[in-house]
Amino acid sequence: MTVLQLEDVVVDYHGRGGRVRAVAGASIAVARGQVVGLVGESGCGKSTLARAAVGLVPASSGTVTFEGRPVTPLGRRIRPAELVRLQLVFQSPYSSLNPRRTVGSQVGDGMRGSKPSGRVAEILEVVGLPSNAIGRYPHEFSGGQRQRIAIARALAADPSVIVLDEPLASLDASAQAQLANLLKRLARELDVGLLLISHDLAIVRHVADAVSVMYLGRMVETAPTTELWERPAHPYSGALIAAVPHADGAGTLPVSLPGEVPDPSHPPSGCRFHPRCPYAFDRCPMEEPPLLVLAGGRAAACWLQRAGEAPKPLPNLVGSDRVQ
């Protein structure tokens, strides 16, 4: 049952040089107990989308719906009680906790009415922190632990969906592993839906049930995780996967993608990815492909695919002449 739904969301920023379209029409859905990964590289708009999903940033057009209700952007007034069950965990565990307040006090922020310390201790236990953390301050904890405090704070509000913006980015390998395991558990045991934004495909692959790939403000592919990995339907997804280095000792260089991410205020004509796409053909610069719905719960915005049909595997790229 879909709890969080974003449809054709557009987010514009008004900067000094005029309007920049950070998100140019993206859709994504999260159900209870489901982990949805959102991957993409810098400038693709995934962080902006995350903020729009919880109302920190207003959507210029499109709809954001949570439990059937529209997500109103956060303004001066108090956030409506129904929306409190939609939470966000920020990327940096160092700036998302108030250094001057105790852990217990901040975790208690999410609770209504009285905040019995027993309940706070319970939540801390769920994320694997000792109950004596209640009276301590954030700086006494490591990055990984702080991130868990932030998650505990979100959990205290009894959320049905938590959006996590690159929660693993500033952590070392071991802390990442612990946190990834925790997130999986939360989804399974507490039936919380997670929207996990990350640039680290390997971790997302391990944690998410479904993955959406974003490029230059648009969603280019959506698929169940294992299927995306085994048979990507969009060339950019294929490029991302091929670019991940593996620690297997084999000495294989990852495949690189030629070109650069274009300026979001001047996207290429037609398909946004076409200048860098090894498979581009004449239709690609002319018409921008919508997110075509394919068989098997998949979707891809690529003219190589046909709506309603099974996803066609990407043609094999022989040799590295095409790449730098």
Added chain:
Amino acid sequence: MTATTLEARRFRWRVRVAPAWRQPLAIAGAVIAAIWVLIAIFAPLIAPDNSLAQNFPITQGPSWHHLFGTDELGRDVFSRVIEGSRVTLPIALVLVVLAATIGSTIGAIAGYFRGFADGILMRLADLVFAFPPIILAMVVAAVLGRGLFNAALAIVVVAWPSYARVARGLVLSVGDSEYVQSARLLGASSRRTLFRDVLPNVAGPIFVLATLDLANAILLLSGLSFLGLGAQPPKAEWGSMVAEGTQYFQYWWIGTFPGLAIFTVVLAFNFLGDSLRDLFDPRTARRVEK
């Protein structure tokens, strides 16, 4: 480079401080300031003579009876210098507290409400900033009339914008911080986050600014009195005593000792304020480690 950075330390009450012997200036500042405070408190007990009594031989140089000599009206300079601390220090303290309170409130309002209120209030602050402090203080003091009380008021008018600017900046940056955003997402009202999250982070830097500002206030106060706009005779205020001294240059002790008093107090509070600022803002601190 994390091996050498002993954890990022930001706004925290308990901060690792370099041991005392590595901060001679801070110690010196604290000691001198403490001495002056004690002098001010125990002035009647320390001063050998009444600061107003004019019954001594006039213009006597420093001697055992009169450590700082006597002035042109036969008053004991030493006693007057001590008495002066009772005038300058409390007034400077009160006016700094007043300026800090008024300034921070104005700045916080500007930062919290933004928009129109912010524009008006900050333009007001800019207006004050446009003038050199002593000139503006002189003008205001002159308009209000002579006297220590009016001089203090004039200085408050000149001093509040610095606090306003700092407070506004902090309210804006903390208000945009992720932990405030988190609190709002969890259902806290803007007002609640103002008091719980924002203000505690504002208090520290404002306090540091006030400590540094104390030195400025003392200087301005003495300056106004020197110009005849502050303390009026026969009040024993250091600035006006220095003014008297300029008229009797050959009796150097009349002006020099009050001047030294101003000098040492201002220096002490400057050192103190500097080290407090280093405590709270690691970026300006002289680092021992990398």
Added chain:
Amino acid sequence: MSTLAVEGLRVRLPTPAGDVTVVDGVDYEVQPAEVFGIAGESGSGKTVSMLALLGLLPDGSSVEGSARFGEDDLISMPRRRLRSISGRDIAMVFQDPYTSLHPMLSVGKQLTEHVRLHLGLDRGRAEERAVELLTDVRIPDPHAALRRFPHQFSGGMRQRIAIAIALACRPRLLIADEPTTALDVTVQAGILRLLDRLRTEHELAVVLITHDLGVLSSIADRVSIFYAGRVVESGEREEVLRTPRHPYTRALLDALPHPEAPQEQDLVAIKGAPPTPGRIPAGCAFHPRCAYLLAECRTKVPPLVPAGDRLLACPPDPFSHL
């Protein structure tokens, strides 16, 4: 003859709490045209050991040991000679492409200044060399790029420019400290391929420092694993990463999501946290977190000794059967 041979490197840094040993006896050798990978988490001493070689440590630091570079010893060399070598014969590329280039000078200026300073070329020749370098690192339209400023380039491009500057004087050794950590994965792939090509074309020895074992696995020929200021395992990349024998190496690899592992399986985290310099456990620094420890691990620092196809600092050697 190895390009760089480090022996017994020990570095102590001054802190308010007293001097702290950050690098505690490190040995390794780097051959020409070889990529030598140094892996470790934060606090392992991997960066500080490099800074020590280049004389970039803060005042009050002390360095012991030797680092033979050609006929010189970098550690005991007089500062002036070290300054002329670094930048010319040894070059360094840092992690952050945003702060390692001068923001106010054009790219061309930064390249030509460097070349003229170290090689004494005149302006014309220097500019030719600059274009050559930018072409080598595959910056599109190098002539126009000369006149542009760093902020006009993306992170990946800036890193390429930094590499171009590093290669300007044809160094024998390139030290790259987390060169791709701040970059997107596709950009990282491009930089790794670039480094691979350059080291072959220019016979360049490369020391690549990173916490990312995947990066090391794709480009390094030999690797050294650092923990708490010491080397715990060192050898050919394939041997060490495919069949690790030190518990720490093993744990690091296990913590990574494995492409073939079933999704239900949890990632294996290493219990505890890496020690901070100055609070290193006695004996083997890893022992509090090690599942295979013996009594001697608590008291004796295990020496790095040859163990078959590699060097290993672990007497129990629990994975020697692999």
